[in-house]
Each structure stands twice: as structure tokens, then as C-alpha cells.
Amino acid sequence: MKQNRVMMFLAASSMLVGTAGIAAAQDVTLTIESWRNDDLAIWQEQLIPAFEAQNPGIKVVFSPSAPTEYNAALNAKLDAGSAGDLITCRPFDASLELFNKGQLANLTELPGMENFSNVAKAAWQTDDGSATFCVPMASVIHGFIYNKDAFDELGLQVPQTEDEFFALLDKIKEDGNYIPMAMGTKDLWEAATMGYQNIGPNYWKGEEGRLALIKGEQKLTDPQWVDPFRTLARWKDYLGDGFEAQTYPDSQNLFTLGRAAIYPAGSWEISVFNTQAEFEMGAFPPPVKNAGDTCYISDHTDIGIGLNAKSPNAEAAKKFLTWVASDEFAKIYANALPGFFSLSSKPVEMEDPLAREFVSWREKCQPTIRSTYQILSRGTPNLENETWTASANVINGTETPEAAAERLQEGLASWYKPQQGN
């Protein structure tokens, strides 16, 4: 693998030297920086050939690095001037910082940008929304994936309300054949991302609460922000034995091996689960408080792609980005990677039933993004990271929901002006 990458790097750099030496009629090679090394095959076999077929003269190389190293490696490469032409963008501040440093180009005027709504672009815009610097590629949706066979066996129905949800968990627990819910608190982020951010939007009313928090009109100690913690605290009884030491891969395996009935999920699990689980799966959105309430889902903008401001091949790269903004890209991408949903305003036809189920919630529920991602995690202590620990503590029962919320609010107010002095 490593050797391959070195070879690819050598090949790419020799090509660059080649193009510099010979006349301009030569092929242009674009290199994409990304953390999605899982997607290498999809890029090489489906996306890049489709683009190259329409754009003779432009070659594209997808060159991913490990997810945990990506940010650091990318920053170093950008500073050294050795980064690729196209940069896969993390949402919000990580990319905003690159734009502010002049390392990402302004793409506001890029043809194709009109295909995206403002919510979709918000993750890659300046705070005032005046400049957009990445093309939105995909979002992930939170919800619960369940084992359909287990549900049929126990005669269970998909829950609509929270009461039904807990009644259902009780039934599974009573039966005893399945662990009601596969989730652990060891890795912390599971508790926050699949727990708090999954069920939370129903309480704080999605965008309404998220924006009010940013404006300073609501506090994390308000009931709509504490209640999700109270609900999470009740989950404790339905998790597997020793969930405190259960890691994220443990949870995935528990579910795909058929030992657990429900998996609090992000849609990115779909492609993994499809290959590993041997039973039929279904999905339901986070249950609402009372029947008939508006439902809110976390439809989190997760991945975009931007242009290295110092790229020598900016014209070709822009052509590629416009293609990324097109329907054709959206269709190939969404079908190759079920669970990563296109952010294009135009609906994309998808084949995977589970992915279709997830995306269908967009029609009946109000979408929002994770509450801690925009602006609120800019300071120290970092709200997102604090939320990880707090959610895990609440589920472990080592901190009360109220105390956790109080601590988060105190931390946020210690550096975030709009939350101070009211």
C-alpha cells in the first residue's frame, strides 16, 4: 500500500516535471487530497473514468491519506506548497481557516454552485455567507438502523414516539435474545454523535435551536438542551453488558453479527453493514416526543471539495469542480457510496433501499446539522469535544444530565461572547 503510494507519487511528480518541460498541449494532471481512503476504488473505477471520458486532456489522481492524519498532513503540505490541486474539505472551521490563510480559492462564482441550497453551502462559507470555498459533496443523516428479522421475530413495530421507543426497548430486553441497543461509551464520540446529536434535534427544534444557541438566545442549560441528556441517561439500561468498555467497532460487530436489535447510527454505516450483515435491515428516524410532532433530523454536511489557491492547473481544476456540482457526479457518488447523500437541490435517484429510507426523511422532517460544529467549537474548551465526554458520562451514570449541561454551558460561556452576560 505504502509502496503503491510512493509509486503513485513518483509517477505524478514525474508527470508534472514532464508537463513543465514540454509544450502546453500536454495532459494536465489533477491530484485530489482526501481522507476517504475507503473510497479509493470508487474514485478510480467510477468517478475519475467518467470525468476523464468527457474531458480529454485532463487526468485525475485520487491520493488519500489516513483520516486521523489528514488535517495535520494537509496543513503541512499546503504550507510547504506541495499539496494537490483539489482539496477535500472538512466542514466548518478547519476549512474556513485554510480559506482565511489564502490556501483555498474562492469558488462563489463557480458554475454549478447554484445547484446547492444555502444550508448545504453553510459548512464551507465565511460566517457572513459572502464567500463559498468548497463544493458540497455529501451529507450524512442520523437515525436508528434495526434488525428487521429480530423485529419480525418479536413482533415489533417501528416506534414513532419516544414512549413507544422505550416500550420497544423494554420488550426486547424482556425477551432476552437480543441486546436492545448496540452502543458503547468507550470511544466517547459514539455517545455524542450517535446519541446526543442523533436524538437532540427533536428537542431543540433543529435549526431554530441551533441558531438561537449561536446568537446567545438559548443556553445549554435550557430544558430543550438538557432533555436529550435526560433521555440518553435512560439508554443505559438497554445497552450491552460492559458497554463502558465497548468500542465503536465492537458496536458495529455486535449489530452485524445479529446480537443486537437496534443500532443508533449515522448513514455512513450503510455500505459497511450491507456487506457484513446477513439479515434484512430497516431504519427509523429519532422518535418524537408526542405523536404528530414535527420531526427533526441531523442531516450533517460532512464532505466538500475545494481548489488549492496555489494550483498551477486552476482552469482544469475548476472544470472538475463544476462536474462535481453536476447531477451526473451526484448520481454516481450517491449510488457508489450509499449513506453519503448528495447535497444537490435536485433529488438523486438511489438504488439502495436502506439509503432511500434514510433520505426519505428529508421530505417529512426538518433537517439540521450537528449543533456544535458551526462557530461554537472555535474556542477552548471546545464544545464538541466536551460534548463527547459529557454524553459518555451521562450514559455511564457518572454525571447527571443537569450537571453535564451546566458544565458545557459554563465552558462555552467562558470564551463565547454571545453566551456571556445574560
Place this chain on the structure above:
Amino acid sequence: MLAHKRPIRWHIAVFLAPALLVYTIVMILPLFGTLQLSLFRGTSGGQVFVGLENFRTLLGDPRWSSSFWNALWNNVWFFIIHMLVQNPIGILLAALLSNPRLRLRGFYRTAIFVPTILSFVIVGFVWKLLLSPIWGVAPGLLDLVGLKSLFAPWLGKEEYALTTLGLISVWQFVGIPMMLIYAALLSIPDEILEAAECDGITGMAQFWKIKLPLILPSIGIISVLTFVGNFNAFDLIYSSQGALAGPNFSTDILGTFLYRTFFGFQLQIGDPNMGATIASMMFFIILAGVCLYLFAIQTRLRRYQF
């Protein structure tokens, strides 16, 4: 008489140069770079000199200081576990191994030393699996001897996690004190032991009265090595508990605290200046500990010439 001027001995400088150069570039310069970085603060207009302001934040700001003291205390506990468990066991193993009547000595020596050469990542991962409540062998083994009720998800419990990690680290590194003490025990001349036997000091008494005083300097060195190693520790915690050192920072030691601050984590963007401040504190703590040992303890140790 013509006083012979001693020629300048260039070869000393020439022979020292490569090591000195390499050491300066990879150790001394970065150390001073870190110390310097801790006196500055990054603003929109570049790095600004702030004196000791970063240290004041670290020790004065309630959030920073509570994280810092938490990490420091955890580190001290980590060190205590090593001193109370690793080193006595190491000495015991060495004493057993140096017993000439023990068979298969070579095998035991190697087997006990092997974990030391394993990577932290492997050790962290293997122990995480062994202790896993779902797939691990620990619950099953305890069940076999009827002690299933003693099992807890140790790595996920605030009250046990750090101690568990400390013991894992002991398991990994017990080979080092064992080897050093073993070597020290072997170097005790037979004449002394024979003389002791003539005086009627044998068995356990011989160990306490003759051997232990002779290996005290080695124990001192091991303590210092343990101290430096523990206060620089990072890998095991990071590979088994992650950078947030869960649950609820109960396994956070100075190394992970430094890593999180310096490089950032997830949405937290790194703060090199505060990171360097923590690194400097680590340096001062280790320096103080080593100085204490060198001046207060080592000078009082009696050395025996054979």
C-alpha cells in the same frame, strides 16, 4: 629547558563532533525551541512575546489548571503503580532468575522480556481485546474459576481505568528492571557470598543483608528511568483510550494533555503555544525529579569496589 607546548588535541573535537552535532540538532535545539515557543502567543498579527503569561494561564485559569492538576496527579499515580508493582516484581524475578538451581532460566528471561520489545500499539490493542466485555477472554477465564462477579469493564470505568493501564504498562516493562537487577546480581563476586556463608548468612538473610545493599545503585537508576519514562508516557494511553483519555479524563496524563493541546483534536484546533507550555512544565518536572535523585539520593548511596 624548553617547555613543550602540548599540541592541541584536535581528534577529541573531531570524534565528538558528529554525536554532538546530531544531539544538538535533534534534542537541544528543539528543547530550546519549545521553551521559547511557550513564552509567545499566536495572534492575528503573528507571534507576540508574552513572558510567563502562558504559564499563568496554565496554572491560574480554573479550566486549564484543573486539567493540568488532573493530568499531573494521574501521572503521579501512574508512577506510584510502577514503583510499587513493577520494580519489586522486577527485583523478585531477578532474584529468582539468579538462583543457579532454577531450570529453564534462559526461557523465563526471554519470555518475560519479550513484551518490552512489542509496540505500544500492539500492547494497547491486545489488552483492549483481552479485557473486552464482549469478545475478551478475561470474563471467560474469571468465570472458569467462579469469580465472574469480579469482572468489570475496567477500561471503561473511571475508578479503574488508570490503574488497569498502569498494570498493563507494568506487564509490558517489568523486563527492564528485571534485566538490570539480574545483571547487577550476577556481578556480585562469589567471594563475598562465600564469605557471607562462612559467617552464617544464607538464604533470605543473605539477600537482604548482602545482595540488596549491593544492588541499591541499580535500583536507583531504575527508579530514575521509571520516573522519566512515566512522565513522558503517552503511547499506551493514546492507543487504548484515545486522545480524550476517557472515561471523563480519568486516564489523562501529561503526555495526552500535551498532545491534545499542541496538535488539536477533532474540532479543537491545535494551540502550539499552550502545548509548548505544557511540554516545558513536563521538562521542568522531570528535571526537578532527576535533580532530586542526583543530589539528594545518589550522593548518599554507598558504592562498593570489588
